[in-house]
Amino acid sequence: MDHRLQEATGPDPANMDVMLNLSEEFRAKCKTLMEETSKACKRLQDEDSRHLNQRVRDIQFLQKEMELKLGEIILEADVLVALQSRVMKALEVCKESLRVNILCQEDRKKHTSSERQQDEVNKELLKEKKVTEDVASLLERVAEQVSEQIRLNRSTKYHLERDLKEIFEAQNIDNPCALMTVHSNLTQEKPKDNCTEPPSVTVTPKQWENISDLNIAKAVQQKTNSMSLRTLVESVLQQTAADVQKQFQATTVAFQLYIHQVKFSKDQMEEKLSKILSEITAQQLIRQDLQASITENEHFLSLAQARWSQRHQSPGKKQFQDPAQVQLRTEIQQLTAHIKKLREEMAQSEKQEIVLFSSQQKLQESIDIKANSLYTDEVLCKQHRESIIIFNF
Template identity: 65%
Template sequence: MRIVSVLDHSPQQGGGASLVNIEVMLNHSELFRAECKRLIMETDKACKRMQDNDNKQLDQRVRDIQFLKKELELKLEEITLEIDVLIALHNRVVKALEASKEPLRVTILCLEERMKRSPSERLHDEVDIELMREREVIEGVASLLQHVVEQITEQIRLNRSAKYHLEQDLKEKFDAQCIDNSCAIMTTHSINNLHGLKNKNTASPSLTLTPKQWESMSEINIAKAEHQKTNSMSLRALVESVLGQTAADMQKQIQATTTAFQLNIQEIRTAKSQMEDKMPKVLLEITSQQRIREDLQLAVTENEHFLSLAQARLALRRQRPGKEQCHDPAQSQLLAEVQQITAHISKLREEVAQSEEEQRALVRCQLKLQESIDTKASSLYIDEVICTQHREPIVIHNF
């Protein structure tokens, strides 16, 4: 609207015309003021309406952020708890791995000690077989537990990575919520207080994400955390099963080895006892052989006396007068007696020699028996004292 100025009319016009122009100008001015007031009211209403819409949108945005924050916080709590549980499980597996070292050391010690037995006793017996199996089982368990430790360590790393992204997302959501809350309560009177914040705004340029993209980024973090939690729970179940099975396998094998030791110890003790029972009999037989040999030697001496007597009689009878030296029955008897006694002495001497041989054989038997007893005693000491005492503290419980 254009207001006609008084200057638009020439001074020659009459005063009536000037009044008309003034009236027109006043009307225009009044209309202009009315239009300005209307414009002011409309812009004020528009601004208030836009502010109300802003507040509604900001409130909705804050609610959206709060919803996602709750989802993120819940998932963060779950993954944090899962990390703590997994760390505790990791410590259990490490302790189980450490606990397997002592049984393995004892098993190797038993194998080494049993190699110190005498060659005759160094047989690949049932105890050696069970000890070898025990070593294989324990080494297998240790290798498996070491692999499990590495798996748990990697899963903890993945869980912590998921936790880190959740924490970062939550931090950004918190900052965004604070900013949007500030925007929601901001008024024209409080805007001056934010001048200082404008200079501090160093955030990177907007990525111009759509709300769907913004939401999907948090959903991706939540899905990753859920995926890692699921993997972690599956791993925990597997590890619990492994711990129980490995403990059972070790306990079963250790018990089998202990049983083999007990049976072997009983066999050695029985064999040693039987040998010790034989020893007095052998010693008694050696003494008996000594006595019988003395009796044989005495019999030889007595028979030699009888032989000397018969020979003396024959020699004396040779001194008979020539015609008296007939081969009478007495002569025949004496000659036969000499032959018989000579045969007896020869036989007795053979028996003396045989007795000496028997006694030497018995002495060799005694020495061999004593050596066997000592060997059994040494084997018994190794199995019953050294090995058993070292194995007694080994008790495998569930890890």
Template identity: 35%
Template sequence: MARLLQDPSKFHPSEWATANMMQRVSTESQKSRSECMIAESWRLVDEIEKTTQKTQSDVNKKIEQRREEIKFWKQELDNKLEQIVHETEVLLTFKNRLERALESCKEPLVIAQKCLLYRQRRVGIDLVHDEVEQELVKEAEVLQGIIALLGHTLEQTNEQIRQNRSAKYNLEMDLKDKFTALTIDDYCARLTNDTPDMMYADNAVKIEGNFVSPKDWVDFSNINVEKADKQRNNSLALRALIDGILSQTANDMRKHCEMVNVAFRNRVKEVKDAKHKLETLLAMVMDETASQEKNIAALKKAIADKEGPAKVAQSRLEARSHRPNVELCYDRVQCSLMSEVQEITKNIQRQDALAQAETELKGLSRRQLSLEEEIKVKENTLYIDEVLCMQMRESVYINNF
């Protein structure tokens, strides 16, 4: 019990002083550390604020720079899109010119082929492989070549239009993405620390696999621009080619058309001259036939005119043959009558000119028939060339394509 009531151990005054000093020192040290921490905290706060402001300012500048880059490429893409759209529209007009030119070649070709077919109806000696036929064959071959060339060029044009539209599609898709990106960056540029209703975005700093490098980003748009430029240049070159082809083909068609027309005119003149000569010969033959017919009539009359004297002489001989007895004398009268009858008979028999004249008349008739037939051949040729072919070719008019 006595131990329980024993006084606790007491410290020495020096220990008390030391303890108080330690409390003071510890407190002052803690206070000093706290003050340092506060100072450091304010320094850190100030530094973080400055760093944050600087970083945010840098980000704002980069956003602005990025917006300018996007605007630059968007303007480039807009320009190229406008150029390729305009070029495609112009190329479409050239396509229409090609189609009209191709359609315009069909009628002249059909007419040339019809002319060749019609001219197969010529008959006789007029069915000749003349200059007209040669020029018609050349014209048909030229037209077929032109149609093939225009068809191939039209295929090239359609393919170029497809390429232009492909480049246009790429530009439009790129522009659409640029517009979206610019809209987003515009929104980002408008954001400030005081913007209301902002929230933390989870995983905002996560870099996903579909990010591209700035170089790839530039290369992508640059490829689209270069492709558009390439297709535009190809389109310009193709338009120049089409212009040259259309001009040359129109000139070739006009040239060959005129050559055929000149050949037709020359041939018609030649056939008309031949027909005129044949008609002149026919008129001459008909005149000669009339003369020969008159000659035959005169010969027949001359023969008929000898019948009277022959009958008189023969009648006299017949009558004198009935003289009686010694009166039946072969006197000079009898001798003269005998000579007269023989002479008249001999002269009539010697007049073979009538037979020759009749033979010549038959020959003239045959010549007349031959000439008339040949004139009909020429008339048929003239009808084919001048009426069927040349009048049909009057509808052929070749404009500049």
């Protein structure tokens, strides 16, 4: 009935006003909600951009620090590798020096027993061997330390490079995020997965920076250790080179002095040998003269004896001791005595020549020994030692 009445009288103006008011209020509420939502989105986007930009700046700063430390550790590693090469070359020089030292000692053992003695050369060779062995042992320990530091430097380089790779990957994610806008995002394909849930395993930015800071700190420490080791190794190379060179020079001087002494002794022996040879020749000549004199005297003796015999054949009454006969007897006696004395002198000359010949043989043996010693020290050992590279580690 009310419905029929309402249809007869038309819409109720009061109800229409209420409906209009409600509609206006709803629209006003929607506008307010949209304005608040827009402000909230703008505020959130500004906050996101601020955090993202700060994150990008932090990553860029961290990247520069890491690149700087990486460059430093790479340079330090290269310098240390070059230093390691010097240490190994110095070690090779020491090993070659030891080989030459032993060769010289072995060659000098071939000297004859009279020359085989603990002279200054042998003493200096033994000192040189001890010094070189000590230096080689020290260089081996230094080489091990350098190798270990190179390993640590390379390990540090590996961790820095891995960290930089992660930083680069983070930049490839954060940089585009910082540049995104609402309009640019509309053209991009929406991710299908729900990204609102955080990953199960993650680290905070502070933890991530701490890891990088730790790698940087390790790089600084290894660079400091490497530089300290280089300073120590440079000092060791300089000192050991000086020690080995000093002893090598001392041994060389001992060789030179010994060679001078042997040459002087050999020259004196050769001078004496020359005199002995001359004297042997003189003895041979004097024996020839003695033999000639004996022959001559024997001729005179034969003549005197013939005269003596001939005069003894005179008749008995003619045999008397006249001055001629007395003179013949005296002549025979004197010539016999002369011949005897000449023969004694000739025998003495032969004995003298035997003594001289024995001295000649001994001198010749001694000269040969000296010549052999000179060949060993002045030729063989000198050639061995000249093959050694100058000790400049």
